Amino acid sequence: MGPTRKRDLVAVVLGAGVISYLLVLLLYRFFPPLTVWTGLSLAAVAVAEAGWGFHIRAKIASGEIGVGVGRLHPIAVARSVVIATASAWVGAAVAGWWLGVLAYLLPRRETLRVAGEDTGGAVVAAVSALALAGAALWLQHCCKSPTDHLEGADSELD
Template sequence: MGPTRKRDLAAAVLLAGIVGYIAAVLAYPRLFPPITLWTGLSLLGVAVAIALWGVNVRNKIRDGEIGDGPGRLHPLAVARSVVIAKASAWVGAPVFGWWTGILVQLIPQRGALRAAGEDTAGVVVAAASALALMVAGLWLQHCCKSPPEPPEDPDAASD
């Protein structure tokens, strides 16, 4: 499993943004429920948890606490962290695109539709929360990288 490519995430954001925009053009506000500030905050909570997880993993790897024993990070835990990181980035990307597409449709309608004016803040919070989740996933994935191997000492090999 390789690192998540940013261009793949960008393609997911773009595709979901187009779908969100088209959905907003065709169905907003008739079929959309009210979008409040609370709409996207659950993603922000997950993003914060993922980012803190990344800090913990990074600190343990940096301190050399990989291996068996209490307080150490098992290599399988690092592998599981990478899976969670990739999943977070891949959930955040299309959700960010979706809310951004809706936002692009709402902004010009704010003066004409009262619902658009009321929903804009909730859509901005939801888009920002999804972006935070995607970035936190990429951060956790970055934190799971092994430190570089120390260079071999040529003097030690000749002893």
């Protein structure tokens, strides 16, 4: 399993954005009100993943990986990579959804009162989803061993 490619995530954002715009175009009248609380759970997960990334990075840098008290087990690092990969894909798909919603709402803010009220919640949700994808990529990056950083330097360009 290699690192998640940013171009694949961008493709997911764009695809989900187009699909969500079309769905919102047809179904917006059935939406519940969008508040700033709508996407904050994604922001909380993003903060947790970024913090975990800093923790793992510090443990790897100090050589505290392995079995024993106070050490980070290698399986925990492998599981973190899986969580990071899944979170990156979910963050990209959800960001695409909310960007599609915003593409619908922004031009209609002046003419549709509800669109103006929902815009703030959609912005918070979109930013939170993008933060989740970014934090997931950070966590994935932090799970590399020091030799991975040297060997995979050219793969960072994807």
